[in-house]
Amino acid sequence: MSQRNAFVVAVLSQMHAPYRWGGKGELDRVANKRAFDCSGLVTWALREVGGPDWRYSHNTDVLLAQCLAVPKEEELLPGDLVLYHRKGAPLDAEHVMVHVGGGVVVGASGGGSTTRTLADAAKANACVKVFGSLDYRARRMGLRRLPFRS
Template identity: 35%
Template sequence: MASQKMKRSMCTALATGVLSLTLVAIPAMPASADPVVANPTEALERLAELSRQSEQTTEALHNAQIDLDGKQSAQRTAEARLASDRELLAAAGARIDQFRPAVGKLAAASYQGARTNRLYALMVSDSPQQLLDQMSALDAISNETAKAVSGFKQATSEAAVAAEASRVSADAARAATEQAKLVSDELQNKQSELQKQIDSVTRAFDQLTGAERAQLAGSPFPAGFDAGRILANLAPGSGSAALQAGLTQVGKPYSWGATGPDAFDCSGLVVWAYKQIGKVLPRSSQAQAGGGTPVDKGQLQPGDVVLFYNDASHVGLYAGDGNVLHASTYGTPVKVDSMASMPFYGARRY
């Protein structure tokens, strides 16, 4: 009865807020010291509560790390674009410098009253041949002048475009850096909060008797579950192969942030199982909830990724017959449980 009551308590533990790919609120920790428990049932319920809070924080950390990685990638891209734009700006400036002397001479000549048109050539020519010679010279001067002016205008325009692109890239690089710093700082705060929760859980676990720890660990499989039959009836597919790999880890301990092979947290077990068949899944349960293909609860197949609680903060692999393979909580090794022991959130097929 105590085990059933503990499981019901774990099923009904409230998870506040919806965790996103950005920053996620940390479940509040009790302000007072750990209370003295009066009986084994209360001790197990207290441990279940603390473990649930820690698991939420763990998955929030995984999600925050994904967000941080994205921000840092954006920062690197923006910085590379900035360097490229600055090179273009320098090249445009060099082209302006090439045309500047010719354009400067033209401006000076015009200011001093130079005449470079055909009418002027006609007026000052003494003979037809002199007129032709002067007109040819004027044509050459005109062509060179036009080229210089055109090149100068183009180079100036390119410089203006490069300068604006450089400014935009600089702003983007600065914004990406600031975002990455904010996420990094928040991640450090989350890690600090998680460590406090972990310390509370381990202190509570240390107070349990051997019998209470055995009660918490429970059976590796629910009553009537036939792992051999499930494996024998698995249809070929990536999900079934991932489940088969995951079932080999039954009995391994739960550990926050662990991805195997010696210990796992919930999303770490899913990542590890799919990695064995060459598929890379996101690190957090919330990110796993956003990938793959949605699957209705009534259409589940062995190996589908199944998520629980209203914030998708727990995850496992569908093991058939309404059961889930998961790394459940601290003090409980990897096992197969009935899905009815936790509130269903959704499922994805990878």
């Protein structure tokens, strides 16, 4: 299996894992679940498949800056990233999702800076989930490719 495909499998393996602001895949021992924020899911999955350990050095802005740009939506591959900007700040990335094919994206979503516990996540339905469109959220700002070996 290619590193790219293994990355997509790792992301999908965390479906419904709770969202936690700043979560990088740490295991909650009480619930026996990992918790993620959007960039935490991406960096955890990349590390899981033998990529660099960016969990504590890369947030959404750094992923935007350091990954290769995908110039056209038609060139997206499964495992590429879709980034979204803050309202009123088109150069400030605030959210990232993983394209899994066919315009479908998966990622940790529904939370925010106030989602710090599993109870917060449950109340907000904040978790790793799927959306059927790259534009499920307004303000798409860019498409990026992680540095996969294969």
